[in-house]
Amino acid sequence: MTLKYFFITFLLFYSGIVVFGQRDDIVVPKEKKAYAYSSIKELKEGAIVVRLKTNHRKIQLLEKTLKSNGLNKNQRKRHQAILDGTIAVRDAFNNAIADMFLDSFSFCPVYLMYDTCSNALKSGQKEGIFLNKDKTADSSIELNEPHVFLVNYKKSSGEFPFDVLRMQKLNDRLEDPFPYFIQLRESWINQINTPRAARAVVQLDRKLKNFYNRALAYDIKVANKMDAKNTK
Numbered sequence: 001m002t003l004k005y006f007f008i009t010f011l012l013f014y015s016g017i018v019v020f021g022q023r024d025d026i027v028v029p030k031e032k033k034a035y036a037y038s039s040i041k042e043l044k045e046g047a048i049v050v051r052l053k054t055n056h057r058k059i060q061l062l063e064k065t066l067k068s069n070g071l072n073k074n075q076r077k078r079h080q081a082i083l084d085g086t087i088a089v090r091d092a093f094n095n096a097i098a099d100m101f102l103d104s105f106s107f108c109p110v111y112l113m114y115d116t117c118s119n120a121l122k123s124g125q126k127e128g129i130f131l132n133k134d135k136t137a138d139s140s141i142e143l144n145e146p147h148v149f150l151v152n153y154k155k156s157s158g159e160f161p162f163d164v165l166r167m168q169k170l171n172d173r174l175e176d177p178f179p180y181f182i183q184l185r186e187s188w189i190n191q192i193n194t195p196r197a198a199r200a201v202v203q204l205d206r207k208l209k210n211f212y213n214r215a216l217a218y219d220i221k222v223a224n225k226m227d228a229k230n231t232k
Contacts, residue, residue: 037219042147043108046149047148048105048108049111049112049150050097051115051150052131053090056116058086063083091135096189113131121148122170126144127142151166152166153186165184178211179204183200184197184200185197
């Protein structure tokens with residue numbers, strides 16, 4: 001087998017693992033299943049915080065460059081155009097992601113926050129860091145739910161061979177069988193496929209509801225076994 005065909009085979013195999021990693025028929029250790037069921041019940045009582053991107057470092061670098069006296073007129077014009085374009089694309093992307101969750105997600109309450117506020121949230125701050133439906137900071141919004149889960153858009157990487165919406169606990173990761181990710185291509189949002197992108201949130205919402213029902217059914221099954229054992 002040539003190196004080329006070996007590489008293609010490996011990619012297909014790896015992609016299959018990730019794509020089908022959340023299949024219902026996958027056998028997982030009892031501890032992982034119990035943790036996943038416990039987590040989905042926490043999410044039902046809690047809330048998700050959708051982290052919107054700021055592109056803070058890139059914008060900060062461009063702004064710093066524009067303040068430099070070493071730029072000529074054309075260079076300054078080009079850097080300003082890059083800065084304006086970066087902000088415009090970021091805002092359009094954030095608005096699409098936020099609206100998708102506000103319009104289509106119903107499993108639990110939804111909060112919006114910029115990624116630069118993540119450390120404040122993890123340190124225990126529950127107000128003064130969230131955005132209203134207009135995507136502007138609103139100090140009156142306070143998160144009162146007992147459990148917090150984060151959702152953010154993540155480009156393809158070693159973990160995922162495709163772009164995804166990924167969910168995690170505030171201070172812990174989620175794994176199978178919890179339905180913690182859903183595929184979402186950037187092109188679905190940035191081009192003409194925004195309705196297709198919105199369906200990704202609908203699908204995530206449906207997966208969470210189905211998994212929650214599985215968790216409740218599992219609790220009933222365990223309770224029935226305990227009752228049967230106690231009556232012997």
